[in-house]
Amino acid sequence: MKTSATADLAPFETAALVRAVSRAPSVHNSQPWRLRVRGTDVDLVERADVVLPWHDPEGRDRLLSCGAALANLQLAAQALRREISTSFPSDGDVAATVHTRPGGAPALAELARYYAIGRRRSYRREFAPGRIRDEDLAELLDAVGEPTVRAVVPPHVETLAELLGFATRVFRADTAYQRELDAWTAHTFGRRALGAVDGVPEAALGDAPLPAAGLVRRTTPVPDDVRLAERLAAETLVVFCTDEDTRRAHLAAGVALQRVWLEATVHGLAGSVLTQPLHLAGFREHVVARLGLPGLPQAIFRCGQPVSAAPPSPRLPLSDLLAQDVPGGPR
Ligand SMILES: Cc1cc2nc3c(=O)[nH]c(=O)nc-3n(C[C@H](O)[C@H](O)[C@H](O)COP(=O)(O)O)c2cc1C
Structure with a gap:
């Protein structure tokens, strides 16, 4: 495994990033994203082909969904002990690029949120009585x-x-x-x-x-x-x-x-x-x-406060999340 200051993301790290992005919430569970891994950088690609002309005519919710995926991507990179910075290309289909390099352990708050990624679900039910503290x-x-x-x-x-x-x-x-x-x-x-x-x-x-x-x-x-x-x-x-x-x-x-x-x-x-x-x-x-x-x-x-467990929603196969122009991505 590479340990240099610019160590590329290893396959197991890519897998962790893809899994975290996959669990993000999205409008109608449309999952309008792909990832493109380039060495130490990860592009979050907006899938403009996912369209909801009646619910989301301007694609606003699609970008909000990409934002939710970006939050997961950032947390997963930090959990992998990567230092991150994020840039936002002004045109093209890349919503954001997360630049990573080997760093230290994330703050506990970030780690706790990372571990919550797999437990978060949409809870469309009534809550237990009483507002939150x-x-x-x-x-x-x-x-x-x-x-x-x-x-x-x-x-x-x-x-x-x-x-x-x-x-x-x-x-x-x-x-x-x-x-x-x-x-x-x-x-x-x-x-x-x-x-x-x-x-x-x-x-x-x-x-x-x-x-x-x-x-x-x-x-x-x-x-x-x-x-x-x-x-x-x-x-x-x-x-x-x-x-x-x-x-x-x-x-x-x-x-x-x-x-x-x-x-x-x-x-x-x-x-x-x-x-x-x-x-x-x-x-x-x-x-x-x-x-x-x-x-x-x-x-x-x-x-x-939930009163019961909310059911999970399905997700696209993880292999579908890697952009086609990436070796190993879907054909
Ligand atoms: C931008 C955005 C808009 C959403 N709008 C609604 C909505 O109007 N009503 C709703 O019930 N859920 C909404 N959701 C939740 C999604 O339907 C939900 O995240 C998706 O079905 C996946 O399920 P999960 O959250 O349990 O993982 C929205 C989610 C996002 C990210």
């Missing part, structure tokens, strides 16, 4: 670590309930939107019926009402505004905001979201993400104005 919430918010991202607990849950209720009722009645969602979630037809290893399995969605539901389908109960406000008030919500709507901002929001989600997992908490309502045209501007948010909302994270 203020000390835990403070540690979750400390995990953001991205200067351009502000994670805030939204004030005025009544207003938020009114807005979320409206947006999700629009999506529930939108036939084209629901057709696309079926293709990514239904297991009797669509991608999963064909044995796909992406998409959200029925068991992971469950039949809870909003906000636990996460994704509103034709049959998902959306409580009236008063009831929804009560449900929101019983949970801990964190909204991730950025000043800009750029590629870099979306990646940073995804990184921050995943760090907070992993930190919640470290604390024995569970959570899920809501972006569906944020894709209704003009919706985010309303949310900013009515809730006084410090930037454009990119994702809403709900978090609490």
